Amino acid sequence: MASSPNFDLKERLDISFKDTTALNSLCRNIASEQTKCFVLEIKSGSIKLYTFVETLGSYMTDQNVLTREKGVTALSSVLLQLPQDYLTESELYFITTFYCNRMKDHYSIIPSVLNGIQATVNMIHFPQNASSSLLRVMFEHVQCQSQLLPERRKIYLIIKSLIETRLNDLKSMGPDLVYGIISSMDGERDPNNLLLLFNILPHFIKSFPLGHLTEEMFEVMACYFPVDFNPSGIEDLNVTREDLAEKLAPCLCAVPEFAEYCLPIIIDKSYSTLRVAKLDSLNLLRESVKIFGLSKIESYLPDLWTTLKKEVIPGRDVEIRDAALQAITSLIKVITVDETVCKNFIDKIIVDVKSSLCDVQFSLYRPAQTLLETIAAINKTICVQILQMVIPLCIGQYSTKNSLNDKIALIETLNNLMKICSYYDFCFQDVPELSWTNIPQTYLDSLTVENIELKSKIFFGLTIQKAHLNNVQRSILYNAICNEIETGCDKIQIICHTTIIDFTTLYLEEIIMLVKERLLSNIDEMEIELLKRRIKALSAIAKIRELGCIILPKIVTVLTDTVNTDIYITVLLNIQKLIALKKSDYNIHQFLYKECHIIDKLILYETNTVDHKMLISNICQLIVRNLTIEEQRAIVAKYAVALDTKIPATDVTIMMNLFTSLRKDIDLNLNNNMVENLYNLATSNCNLNTRQTSCKFLSVLLNKIKVSDLDRIVSYLENKINNNLSADNDIKLKQHTVNFQIWMTKALVMRGYAKSQYFLENLTLLLTHDEIGQFVGKQYQILVSKSEDILITENFCDVKIFYKQRVFEYLLRQNINFTSTMRQNYLIALVHLLEQMPEELLFLHLTELVPLLIESLSLSNEYLVLWTLMSFKLLLDTKHDVFSDNLQCVIPRLMQLSTHRIMGVRIAILECLTHYANYPTILINPYKQTVLNKLGVIIDDRKRLVRKAAVNARTRWYLVGASGEQSKE
């Protein structure tokens, strides 16, 4: 090959021209050899580019069009595969001239020519002045819109890369370039090409003077507005209407010169009946005004306001209303540069909406209020201008209206405006025209009202204007708050608590005084009801560090001092609420533990009431959870002895809760004695709570314990369980044992223990047990319970991701292993499990699940039916095919059950029927008359709740297939 490369090449080209695929591979070879040449600096002396071009010469000049085309294709392919910096400027100049000439050739050559040009313009050394001549020739000889889709795309890509890289050279073309681009894209229909064009155009329009072609340029893009595009073919799936609309908007408002064409089209399209047209226009308006500027939009202001007003008032469609509000905001922000124009515009708005504001009872009040609030938020001047009009109207109505609802609406308006003012750091009275008002006083006077909603809004309003209340007003407010804490209802009390917390940011000293002198005073000799309210308030505000340091020690002292259980429980409940808070500005748990020694005090407390024990246990758990590892160690050292000795069962529950939330590194030194002790508590204790707590505590231990100890303890427990389950034992004992077994399995499955699958299988096998099978079925859901509060990561437990999915899918797979009499227990377990599973997971398995649910509906177990219906109802909304396919057996069964003895079943049936009414008319219409007849009887059910569900179902079914029925998505 090296001996006579030229001859060789010619021969190879001859051969490959007869076969297109061979040609392609040859070109690729040549290109790679060229690359090699470049790297080795033409050492090997194989093919060089000019040799190649020379060899191609004969093809290029051939009489036959097809041969010429192949020649050009070969050259273009080689160029496409060369590195972008390979060719020099003069070589490229030569090639460009060659291609320019080729464009005048036969139309079938054009695609290959375009390929070559595309490769050339992407070269780094593409000559500066060649681009304009290239484009000139291209615009003249290649009719873009008569090319096929891929060629059009190439033309756009050529234009794109030239605009991006050869900007200055192109400017010399002047209007010719603009005209060329306009005629190339005029009539383009392909969404992908349009997306490409919309991406280039804003940059182009901004960089090139459009001159007399401005309108043409705008029109060629505006014909796509608003975008109407429904993707149909598979090839378009990656483009959506929203993509196109989003990209088109910046083109239409690229330069201020477009304003005189763009604004009329916006106004015109916003009167369209199409929702998207309105939304697109409003969004375009929002963006365009920023670019057009005041001078361009001034003359359109009245028209724009009329357009926008009709979308805002009455504002039925919330999305359109919000888009319009955003557009107004954007518009006003632009015109604020000229104060008089802006003032006049706002005045016009005010005049137009004033009548709607005059009476709070009418339906246009709210939309008008929303509009003015939005505008007022733009800047302080506008806010003041609006306040001057709105405030007198509001105050006037507030003093004359008698209806509470009206007063509430008015106070809400005032509150909202006040919030805007406080953002700009002033209050109503600071406006000279409004200096006569005394809003704080009006609010304070209204504090005596009875209505809770109004009163809470007033408290809220006073909180907003906290910076503008004087000493006297503040002390009146504090008095009112103290009174409400002592006498008000729950809702107001909570509002008072937040008010106090809010005021601490500005008046910490005053609030501390208030706490010390009012709320904490006489705490020892107070009436019980009053004390309970005070405790509630104090613990609510204790989440502020400065207040907490004063309050918490006092409250914890109440725990030890009080003899009254009622007070004691109140304190505990409130502390529990406080420490359950997700965030606070200091570590309350540590403070309670270290400064108040709350754990010791709680453990010393003696009580026999179970609820109180549980409460104390819970608080201990919550506090220990948030302590450092050293602090947790200290607690273990102090109290762990209790687990070893056989202390009274009731006390042990608190200890167990104390140790539930220990970190993994803390070793409790479990020995067989302890485990046996706990196991006996979990299975044989007579108290349900003790059994439950012990089960949970043991499962926490099993979940967290080191693997080395785990095997030993698990096999020990397994033996114990097998002994208890052996034939001659009491049924109760067996049930307790199974309950423990479930908890143990749960702990092991959660941590992903090696033998967990074995335990899961064992447990599932128990469903076939003739004595306790049903019990296992009902309890099986504990494995994945949603309301889990013990085996959780907050307690430093090991929770493997997807463990619920594992359990659920395992049980679902066991379907085939349960036959005849055993099925009921299996279905009970499955149906109970569904309650606890995330919906997404259920949707994945609908096809296997639904037949099982339908089977459960046909069984006689009433509670199974009820539980099944609950899940069934939830899943019906998916409108999955599996439901439609089973219609003919489900609907008759539902009708049969609709007179069921249990009210809950009847209601669930009716709700299922209501859901079914949303299925495609063609499927359900055959059942319409039967369902309506049956429901006609049930609407006279003796239970009101059933009747209510029946009315819903019946009125919905009447609409099935009737005229006026809303379309079903």
Added chain:
Amino acid sequence: MSENLENINPKLYKKLDDREITVEEQDEDVADEFDAREIFDIIRNINDPEHPLTLEELNVVEPNLIEVDDKKNSVDVKFTPTIPHCSMATLIGLSIRVQLLRALPSRFKVSVEISPGTHVSEAAVNKQLADKERVAAALENSMLLGVINQCLALKD
């Protein structure tokens, strides 16, 4: 459409809270009687033909204008048009009637009337609404039925 509304800015009323579920209602063994509130709950969410508002919000129907006698099987509903010359009064009355026809057991004798003195052509409308033949004929008209069904369709 908004240009042709007869009453462009109607007065709004606050909605009642949902009926509280009592212990008796949850007890399987107690039979609950039909009462005015239950009838009100059936018709409160009917949409106004003109506005995107319910009859309750416009105060067209009120619980205290409904009388029920479960023993004697009678239900008597009075409604108040928003303005005395409201041309939609018949349509609203018809919607209420149809809704009750669908939602109440057939044993009840239902009467739907305009509350006295609130509409200019009160007598005529009442007569139309009381005429079973005319109500039945109206429901044969698919256009009219479509409009009524739209009023009765529950918004989600």
